Amino acid sequence: MRYFVVAFTLCILGGCGGFFLKDEIMKERSPEFWIKNAQQDLLKKLTTKLNLNKAKRMIFFLGDGMSIPTVTAARIYKGQMDGLDGERDSLSFENFPVLGLSKTYCVDKQVADSACSATAYLSGVKANYETIGVSAHVQKNDCLAAKIEKNQVESIAAWAQSAGLSTGIVTTTTVTNASPAGTFSHTSNREFESDFDIRAANKSLEHCEDIAKQLIFQNPGSNFKVILGGGRANFLPNFTKEGNRLDNLDLIKHWKSSKKSQANYVTDRESLLNIDVENTDYLLGLFNKGDLDYHLDSGCIQPTLEEMTEAAIKILQKNEKGYFLFVEGGLIDRAHHMNLAVKALDETVELSKAVQKAVDLTDEKDTLIVVTADHAHVMSMAGYPDRGNLITGIGTEMSPIDHLPYMTLSYANGPSSGHYTHEGHRDDLRQVNNIGEKNFEFPSLVPMEIESHGGDDVAVFARGPWSNLFSGVIEQSDIPHFMAFAGCVGNGLTLCSLDNDMK
Template sequence: MKTKFAASLVFALSATTAIAQDLPQAGNTWFTDGQAAIKAALAKQPNTSTAKNIIIMISDGNGVGTNYATRLFHGQQNGNYGDENVLPAETFPNLALVKTYNVNAQTPDSAGTGTAMMSGVKTKAGVVGVNENANRGDCASIEGNQVLSMNDIMSAAGKATGVVSTARITHATPASAYANSVDRNFEDSVPEGCTQQADIATQLIENLKDGTIQVAMGGGRRHFIGKDITDEEGKTGKRAEGENLIDMAKEMGAYYAWDQATFDAAPMDGSAPILGLFESSHMKYEADRSGEPSLAEMTGAAIKALSNNENGFFLQVEAGRVDHANHDGNLARVVRDGVAFAQAVALADELTNDEDTLIIVTADHEHAIAFNGYCGRGSDILGLCMGIDGAGIKHSNEALLAKDGKPYTVAGYLNGGGSVLREDVNWVGARPDLTQEEATDVDYLQQALVPTSSETHSGEDVAVYAKGPFAHLFDGTVEQNYIFHVMHHAATAE
C-alpha cells in the first residue's frame, strides 16, 4: 500500500513544473538549478542562418577524460572543489560524441583524424589530405586521391582562412588544413624520386603565396630553413642546404614573426599574409612559456586579421601540446595547456557573433588516461586520492592506501614512461612511496602500468561542442568526418 508521501510524489512527478515545486526537495539548490537548466533547454532555438565565419578549435588529445582533468584543475585553481567548474566550451548549447578511429586503425593518429574533420572523409593513419586509397609513404599512390580541405573550399568561396597551432605548423593537425601528403612526416623533404608531391612546409608557403591561407602561426621554424642556416634563436634547420622558405615568404610580401615582439608588431589589417614561427620545433608548454604568444593571443590576432575580409573567414585553431604532455605522462602540463586552450575558446567566442559565426570545439582523439579510487571531493586532480568525509563535503585530507600500503594519485595512465614496472628487475616492480608535494610537482610523471617509451592515444569517443549557425546538427554519436559536413552545410546554406 502506498504511503501518503509516495502518493503525493507520484502525483507531483506527473504534474506540471509548477506543481513540482511542492516537492519536499523543491528548495534544494540542486533542484532549483535543475529546474533552471530545463527552462534554458526549452528556450533553445536552432540558428539556421548562413555562417559567415567558421572557427574549429581542436585540443589535440583532449578526450572526455583529459577534459575532465582540465575542468577540475581550472576550478581548483580558482579555489573551488573543481567538479562544479564549467569550461567555456561546456557552456555551448549543442554537443555530440565523435567516433575517432581511422579506416585502418582502431586507435587513431592525428593526421587521419585531422583529414576527416577538414575534408569530410575518413582515411588511414599517418596520411594528410588524401583518401583511404593512398598508402602511407607511397608517393605514387597520391595521384587521384587528394582531397580538398575546408581552407581550400572557403578560400575558393572568397573567404579568408588561417591556421594556428602550438605544435609545429607542419605537424599533422595543422597540416590537414592545407597539405596533401602520403606521410605526415614529410615536413621538410620527400624521399628521392618522389615527384608527385612537395613537402608540407613548401605546401604551406605555396598556400600563402596563392592566397589560400592568409594567417599561419605556430612552431616548426626548422622545417622552413636549411641545415646550414641558423635561425634567430641560434638553431639550425632541417631542409637541404641553402633552402630558406622564410625568406621566400618575406619576398612575396608576407609578414614574418618569430617572437613576442614581432608578433605584437604584426599587421592585423589584412594588408599582408602573416607567417608566425615561434620555435624551432613545437612551441613551449604553457607552464614554460616566455618570449612567445599564448594560444589565446594567436587566436585573437588571427580573428582580427581574417575579419577584414567582408565575405568572412575560416580558422582552424589547435592546442597541440595537450597531446604531447599526455604522451609524456605529465598531467601537470596537460591541464595547464588545457586551460590555455579554454582561454582561447573564450576569446574566440567574445570576438565573434553567435548570429553569423559557427564555433566548433572538439578533440581529435583521447589518451590512455585513467582515474583511480573513491576520492573525496576536492582531491587535487594532480595529487593523491583523499578519502571521502561522510560527515561533510570536502575530502578527509587522508590519502587512501592501496593494498601495497602506499597512496596513489587521482589520475594515472594505462601505459607510458611513468610505468611502475622496471626493466632492471625483469619488468617486475613495486610502486614508490609518494607525497602530495611530489605528485603535484609540474615535472611529475603520473604512475602508469604498461611500460612504453611514450604514452599512447586511445580509441574512445571525444566530445564536440558547438554554437552558432547550424550548431544544432551536432546531436547523438557521429563519425568524425561529419564535423566537416556540418561546417560545409553551415557555410553554404541559403
C-alpha cells in the first residue's frame, strides 16, 4: 500500500509518464548545473586524503546477489519511495570514497554460487562450486577430502580471533547458509546445514559434519561473540516443534552451557532491542525456523538488518583490541531467484540502511568498512524509459516488432516466462493489474524453475583505513587479504609486519 500511495503522489506531481519534480529537470537543462556538480565532485576527491591508519575494526557487508544493475535500480527505487529524484539519489555505500570491481568466478565454474565465492572473499582462496572453507582439491560431496586439514582454509574471522579481536556474524538468511558459513565452516556441500540434510543426500554422518554443529563445537564458530539471523530448525532436535535435527542434539542448549561469561539467547525483535549490552558478552539470536521474512512481508516480530547490525556493533566494540563483523543482506538473492525484483530492490535498500548505521556508530579513522556482493544475477535494466518513470513499472517505449510495451527491469531467465502467450507472443503488460506489487514476477526470457546467478563482475565499495587497496579490478580472493593487511591479522603481509620490517 505504501508503494502505491507514494507512486500515485509522485505521478500527480511529475506527470505519469515521468513522475519526478519538474523543477529538477528544469535545472538540469542548464549546463551550469552539471558544471557546478562536477566541480563539487572534483573538489571532494582532491581533498580526500589516504587513510593509512591501522584498521582496529573491520566490518564486511555482503549483499548476496547484489549485481551492479541491482545497485542502480535500488538507488532509483529508494529515491522514488522517498519522493525524490531517484536517478540522482544514492545508497549509503555509494558515498564511500573507493570503488573497485571483483571477479567472481569459481575454480570450476564461470558463474559462481554463494559457497565458492564465500570461500574466496572470506578465506582468500578460490574454490569449487558449492564447497565452503576448503581448497579446490575438494569436489562437491567429497566429505572425506573436506575433513583433511591441509584441504581446509581459514577465514578472516579465524585470523581476527587469533589476533585477539572479537568476531560476529549477522544475516537475514539462516546463520548456516553459505555466506555466513564461509566465516567458520569446512564442508564439501553448502546444503549440509544440519544432519537432516546430510541424511537426505544419502551421505554418511560419520564422514560428513553439518554446518550448524561446526558453528557450535568448532573454532572459530564457537568463539563468535555475536550470531544473529535465522535457521532455528538446524539447531534443535526433530522431536521439538521447530527442529529438524536427527541426532537429538539441542545445539542452542550446548551453546549456552559452553559460555563461561554472560550469554543471551533471543528469538524475537523485542528481546534483541532490550538486550543489556553491558552485561552481554555473547549473543545468539535465531529469529525464524529458516530464513528471515522479506522486509516487505515482516511485521514487528523479527528485527531488521539495521537493528541486528547495531546490536552486534555495540557488543563487539567492548573489546578494546577491536573486532571483525560479517553482515549479509541475504534475501536480495532469494528474491532475484524468483524474479521478484521489487523485493530484491527493497532488500538492497535495507542493506543500505544497515551500512549507514555502521557508519554512524564507528569512526572512519580506525574502522574499515567494505561492501560488496558474492555474485551477480541476470536482472537487467533496459529500454529508454523517461526520467522518473517507476523503476518497477512498465517502460515508456514500445517494441517496434510487436508494438507492445515492456518492463524496464527484466530477467534473462527464471520462473516468470509466463508473460508470453502459448503462441509465443508477449502479453500486453498494460492488461496485467499487479505490476509493481511486491510479489509481481518480472518477465524472463528462458523458462527455469529458479532464476540463475550472473557471471558479471560485482562492485566493491570501501571506506576507512587502507580502503584505497580496493580500487581497480581485483580477484574476489584478494578482499580478505587486503582487509587483513589493514587490520594486522593473519599470516600474510600486514601493515604491522611492514612497519616492523621498515624499523
